[in-house]
Amino acid sequence: MIQAVDRAVRILMVLQGARRMSLGEIAAELELAPSTVHGIIRTLLGHGMVAQERDSGRYRLGPATLRLGNVYLHTLELRSRVVGWAEDLAKRTGCAVRAGVLLQGDVVVVHHEPRPDGGRQMPEVGIVIPAHACALGKVLLAGGSDELGSRPLRSMTGDTVTDPAKLRAELEVIRRTGIATEVEEAVIGECGIAAPLVDASGEVPGALGLVVPASRWPLDAAATEAVRTAARSISQELGAPSWPPAVREWPAASA
Amino acid sequence: MIQAVDRAVRILMVLQGARRMSLGEIAAELELAPSTVHGIIRTLLGHGMVAQERDSGRYRLGPATLRLGNVYLHTLELRSRVVGWAEDLAKRTGCAVRAGVLLQGDVVVVHHEPRPDGGRQMPEVGIVIPAHACALGKVLLAGGSDELGSRPLRSMTGDTVTDPAKLRAELEVIRRTGIATEVEEAVIGECGIAAPLVDASGEVPGALGLVVPASRWPLDAAATEAVRTAARSISQELGAPSWPPAVREWPAASA
DNA sequence: AAGAGCATTCGATGATGTCGAATGACACTC
């Protein structure tokens, strides 16, 4: 892993946590000399990846990041395949629809279809949710080969599953049923249900699901079936050999 | 400028131009040894800034870019100030509203309010337009201290202004009037009008404007005035000392 | 079955990023 590049990305990640930071704050956060950070930041500055406030001298993320993210979205085959089905799902169920991918233990929302009846809703594309706390995330963890990232399971609400053993058991069930649920584990008053999207290689690169108000939980069978149907259809379009995805072979526990 | 970091960002930029690339293609594009690119890419891969297709081995942008871009949007004070006024402007004029910032000779759209009557419209947040070919861009070039980036003015349509001298003259007019227009210079059938957003330091960090169908051009005075009013109001909220922005002092041409 | 193209690994080289200290600018205080 190349040191300078790694540090550059770390700077972006730190900047993404706090809106605006002084050079010293960034250096302290990363335990680096300020001049080291300065050199890297100047390079990022030249490409618009970070911006500097003219008056205070502080640093923020730059517009080039927005451009990158936008291109990522438009080159994501998964997303383009999801859009049509998501619209249909939203109409059919009356719920908001989300699709997401895994990013190091978190789910990044790559598509969001607002509730049909709802008025102005925040566009949620790009937001990040801890994987263990949402239905989309559980599906992705269940389908991913990367044994859940061994980092502590942060509690979001009182109902968040924080026990790795309990989560592992839940993932096992999801692998069999092909459906994950979540009841107020990420946000109070919000539940979720999700199903895996499978690609040609049998991997699970994404998940599709509904955001359900707690007042409408549990969800009726028709809506659940609609999610399953949509996920299966999208997976077929992606060339999936089977759905739900074949259960991944575990290296024998005795190893 | 730090070499390794610069190369890393360049890789991202190249990846943003072509959807999927092999390692060799990237190396050739940047005139680097494949193994050099490989080291950098592995680092970016570890942070999710790029992703590798499991089967073909090719590289694409990764989900971390989406997260970065999303955070950028939400930390942009300019944008949060624009949202309310944009909605109002769209209702009042019946046109789509855009706000943008400058990124190295291009405009990046940071907010997009769809036409009120329109049906499904592509969300345009994050798209990039050559600055010299759109109203937003002309405003930003007129207000920016960075003398237009000396790179060739690419022609988008037959009406795109490609002569630097002509563009410079146009910018001079914009500096006086505080309003820029564009008639089918970026997209056939589409015109635009825009006004500068001024911040507390008197700089022009962004621009606000309308997207007008060619059939509705020229725009009536009421709509033009509405744009001017919105831009002035937003600028005041940002603490602007004056609007339109004070004309930047040119170093005497004799120097 | 042989070949080509690809990503990937490895090790030696010296170019290059890193750090600490010094500078200059700014703002706030006494």
Add this chain to the structure above:
DNA sequence: GAGTGTCATTCGACATCATCGAATGCTCTT
């Protein structure tokens, strides 16, 4: 209005670290 703190920034020497070319193993093609 002088003083003092913090801040971004610059500079130069050192040693680390990124770079490159060649070699490997792989998959797909001929």
